[in-house]
Amino acid sequence: MSKFLKAAATAFSLVAFVAGPAYAEGDPAQGEKVFKKCKACHMVGDKATNRVGPHLNDVFGRTAGTVDGYKYSKHMIGAGDGGLVWDAATLASFLEKPKQLVPKNKMAFKGLKKAEDRANVIAYLASYSEAASSAAAQPAAKAEAADAPAAKPEGVQVAAAPSGTPGGTASSGPMGLGRVALPEEVTAWDIDVRPDGMGLPKGRGNVLDGEEVFVDQCASCHGDFGEGRDRWPVLAGGLDTLADDRPVKTIGSYWPYLSTVYDYIRRAMPFGNARSLSDDDVYAITAYLLYMNDIVDDDEFELSHENFAVTRLPNEENFIPDNRMEESHWVANAEPCMSNCMPDPATITMRARILDVTPESGDDDSGIGQID
């Protein structure tokens, strides 16, 4: 816990004694854990800056859509203009269903289902808000928090087994180390999918359902049509550009296998809230991505474990094995030249300073390379 947080926690108990603010019902330390879900986009505390979402210092008392330097959706700015001010009650409502309180706002987070989580994270945020320590109690959140089931210790810790065989069967391998993995354990972690369909869960989803989930969960980074916002990945388009000066590598134009799409969304998306989508939702999003890439043209197309393996991506044939060693400069394998290797003195043909995209060079310009 930061010093700030400790001090704020002390302030809370005093205020709680006097006025009993609602967020005092929440536990800021538990809230800090809940906040991990928010951290992919939001910063709070010392040195917090705007990232994918605005910073959350002094969010209490802040009019919605007003952090300097953050590009809000017009919907969030409109909500602020309409009088939305963040406090324990409005935050509780927003965090429960972000798209309900402020429709079409760009936060790609579906909300915190548990009242307890909301109360805790609000208490955590309050510890970084000056206004929270003086503000009047917000009964809404209080009522909610009070309705919440009593806090249970989360993630009951299995005691570290000294032998590595907690109640399990010892390994019968050459060194007798480790224990036999239980089938439920293998199932829990083994989520990978291969091009031949191995690993696909049973399920289904269609293009229209996929669009709905995509707009809700993915579009804030990838754009409504997979066009990619800022520098987030472009997912659709780019067909026949791979040999161009500026190739556009998307699922439709570049990726060789559809199974990769399913596997990756299921394991890592949405960014910052991995493993939160149902298997059917992943089928639906994958179907929608096929549709956006013109690989299927029927918006009622349904993708399932049954028809998955027969769906091919157009660029599959264009991947070749590593044949670097056949390149002429390697094949030559010659003793390198040591003197008079060029007829004329070398001349400079390009200087990095012309482009001037080196960090800390005082410019915000972007370069043309990328790292992956």
Place this chain on the structure above:
Amino acid sequence: MSKKSPTDRATTRRGFLGGGLAAAGGLAVAAGAARAAQPDPLITEIQDWNRYLGDGVDAAPYGVPSEFEAGVVRRNVPWLTADATASVNFTPLHELDGIITPNGLCFERHHGGVAILDPAQYRLMVHGLVDTPLVFTMEDLMRFPRENHAYFLECAANSGMEWRGSQLNGCQFTHGMVHNVIYSGVRLRHLLEEAGVKTNGKWLLAEGADASAMTRSIPLEKALDDCLVAFKMNGEALRPEQGYPVRLVVPGWEGNMWVKWLRRLEIGDQPWHHREETSKYTDLLGDGKARRFTWTMDVKSVITSPSPQKPITHGKGRTVISGLAWSGHGTIKRVDVSLDGGRNWQTARIDGPSLSKSLHRFYYDFDWDGSELLIQSRAMDENGMVQPTKDELRAARGFNSIYHNNSIQTWYVQSNGVTENVEVS
């Protein structure tokens, strides 16, 4: 005497390019003064540090670098990626010497931020085409026979921003996605043998426990050869950003395969073709085809000093050119240095341990006459493979390959010592 604040020191490239001139001039004057009759007050006057007591042994239970080294830090290039949690920063190669990278300066590449994992809650699973699927705890891992190896880890995209042309002024940015540490760990082979790999097992899937659940397919032959499951770097626990408590070490192969926060090893009969081995880390060629499974990091070198962030400030005379060379195929046999843009070459001196798949340090000591230089280094590995020129790589692969740019780098050293990233012909 007032203490010199570390923040006074120019730490930015612009500071070097602009201030470098003044510094070079200033030092030349100082050097002149040292030869003059005026005695140096740093010698004739008693200094604070010579009179007053310094910190005691309780001041820094975990030591940190001198305050005068505050500029020696990892830096990132914000425009490269959408968000810092799925991005990269760069090792300050220009400030380092020897072959070992200090743990806190090893470049970072995450795809879902740094996972925080308590070793008491750490589990590693081996399953798939094995006789017995197993779960190991941290303590189990420590009971396998341990080994120590120095290996470089290079991101396949190191120098990737330079394919189209000179872009970034500093070897930290052009070449800083590499580091070299001594790993302590156990052979991956032992863990796989403990579970018993079935005869149809040909591939290994390694998976991380972070929010990206990073996965890569590795051929079983490599897994059984020299891969390590490592828990220490340079003698201490892995840093969180390097995969604490456990990472995979895949010597000589691209860094993305060195899965951090390693939690799962699955044996299969074919590769998985996951995101980081299809949509990423595949090398697009000029004709639109793309190479996949380009694992090995080919022979490469770079001069780290002088370089754009490390200009020559002492004027003409005795000068040390220093740099790094490495190859994923083994040791470095030779490094040549050119002062004239590749027309003539001299063989540099490799100093320090020459270890397979580890960084090598080279030096070229000479008397600089103060004329403009176009300096290059060219490494040759134990197989006789010679680092290619940028033009050779472009001729073979086009401009959009991103990965595996191991071409020769040129620095333009001006007569005032200011150094720039350039291309020559």
